[in-house]
Amino acid sequence: MFNILLLISLLVIMVALIVGGIIIYHHSQQQDFDMTPRDKAGDSLGNSEEDVENNPAESPVYEEEITxxxxxxxxxxxxxxxxxxxxxxxxxxxxxxxxxxxxxxxxxxxxxxxxxxxxxxxxxxxxxxxxxxxxxxxxxxxxxxxxxEMTNFLNQLKENSQKIIGSNTQMKNYATEVIEDTLNYQQQAxxxxxxxxxxxxxxxxxxxxxxxxxxxxxxxxxxxxxxxxxxxxxxxxxxxxxxxxxxxxxxxxxxxxxxxxxxxxxxxxxxxxxxxxxxxxYQIFTSAKQPDKFYKEVQQRIHIEEKAINHARDILLKEQKEKNDELLAKGKDYYSEENNENSTNKDNVLETFDFKDLN
Incomplete structure (x- = not known):
């Protein structure tokens, strides 16, 4: 009897090991889609460094463990x-x-x-x-x-029914009764x-x-x-x-x-x-929930852009003052239309930050 139980135990252990091995093998075979560049025959064409960086298969699906x-x-x-x-x-x-x-x-x-x-x-x-x-x-x-849900719609319809041009008191009362009956029916069922x-x-x-x-x-x-x-x-x-x-x-x-x-x-x-x-x-800033890191980066860039605009304004005012002094030294009127040219050009305009870079 003992030998029979021992034999059965060995068989159960062997079956468990075989099933476990099959499960582990199938799990190890799971892999992402092969994004290697290839020709119509399926032969690999080789990857450049840029292609490897942009290949979704080279990066994990989950960048970090998320609970x-x-x-x-x-x-x-x-x-x-x-x-x-x-x-x-x-x-x-x-x-x-x-x-x-x-x-x-x-x-x-x-x-x-x-x-x-x-x-x-x-x-x-x-x-x-x-x-x-x-x-x-x-x-x-x-x-x-x-x-x-039609409560808001029916209430608005009830309000508009009292403003119809050419309707008499009886028509308005009848419209109010019908809409109120509809509201009551909706609340009941x-x-x-x-x-x-x-x-x-x-x-x-x-x-x-x-x-x-x-x-x-x-x-x-x-x-x-x-x-x-x-x-x-x-x-x-x-x-x-x-x-x-x-x-x-x-x-x-x-x-x-x-x-x-x-x-x-x-x-x-x-x-x-x-x-x-x-x-x-139509909103300047999104009303959706944003991470604190993104919010702080936006605030920093707004502050930097404000400082850059003020700094650029000071530089342009200083340049304009120097030109005005030169014109006055030559006896010219810098307020005249001829000499009052725009002192800024495309090279002096500071580009604003692109908030798309934050994404």
Whole structure:
């Protein structure tokens, strides 16, 4: 009996070692996308020092260890979620297996099945069945619901209804009653707006792209990913629109708006992302939260620029005074239009600091 237990223990240990070795091997095989410049055949073209510096694969994804308490901006949260970039209507995620993964979202139009005849429902179900059976790439269906808040709009409408030219007292009272009934109904029963999205995925392998520089490879990667995702969306839309579920691909702004509503479910009801961007464009300084280091650098540069302007003004005034003394010594009037020339030129103008260098 003891020998049997010993044999079983040895077998369990061997199986555990084999499984552990397989896991360690797969983990060691994870690597970033190969951005080495290469030709169409896949042969390496060699890297220059500049290409190596600009190669994203040469630098780690995380520059430092970031914990939940260390998040200071929105970019840190996206990095922690595995999102590398959002542009060209695509979200790029980390893979770690020498590939690049891109996600595109398309909003799906919704239809009310209770307003259709049995024949129309049968046709719709048949088309949807054909669509799901023809899926070749990974596909994910998600939905997002948001409470509809119309209190501010209805209050403004109520105020404007009392200022309509040509309306009598009865019309104004009737408008007030209707709007107040609508407000009461909204407070008693909350309304939610539901949107459905289809998530399409495209994976780019190193052997699918080639180029003589990192910039060329990066451009080809995005073009190839956009082509794959566009083809998937068009193929799906060709079937689903016949079932009254047409697809509308989201641009970069739409993707950011979905993330904004996801992480700001309450505030996004009254504060739209579009309004935030419009207000931000007309502000001299950003109202977003900034690190203390960035704030101090901005203050220092403002102080340095102010000192530079004052110093330049003193120099120009001194030069102008010397010229005036020379003209007076020659018996000329430096106030005359002929001699009162602009003493500054392009070489004397001090360039102001570019705050873009701080980024």
């Amino acid at each position: 939940y308490d260390d998040w200071v901006n929105w970019e840190n949260l996206l990095q922690e979620a595995g999102i590398i970039d959002i542009r060209d209507g695509m979200i790029e995620y980390e893979t770690g297996d020498n590939s690049r993964m891109f996600i595109a979202l398309a909003e799906m139009q919704q239809s009310n099945p209770y307003l259709k005849t049995p024949e129309e429902l049968l046709q719709q179900n048949a088309i949807q069945e054909v669509f799901f059976n023809s899926i070749r790439e990974p596909l994910k269906i998600t939905s997002q619901s948001q409470r509809v 909350e309304r939610f707006e539901n949107k459905a999205y289809l998530q399409f995925m495209a994976v780019i392998k190193p052997e699918e792209v080639y180029g003589d520089s990192v910039e060329t490879l990066e451009e080809q990667i995005h073009e190839k990913a956009f082509e794959k995702l566009s083809r998937q969306i068009e193929r799906a839309n060709g079937l689903l629109r016949r079932a009254d579920h047409a697809l509308a691909p989201l641009a970069s702004f739409g993707l950011i708006e979905v993330l904004y509503k996801t992480f700001n479910r309450k505030s996004s009801v009254k504060i739209r992302l579009e309004n935030i961007i419009k207000q931000q464009k």
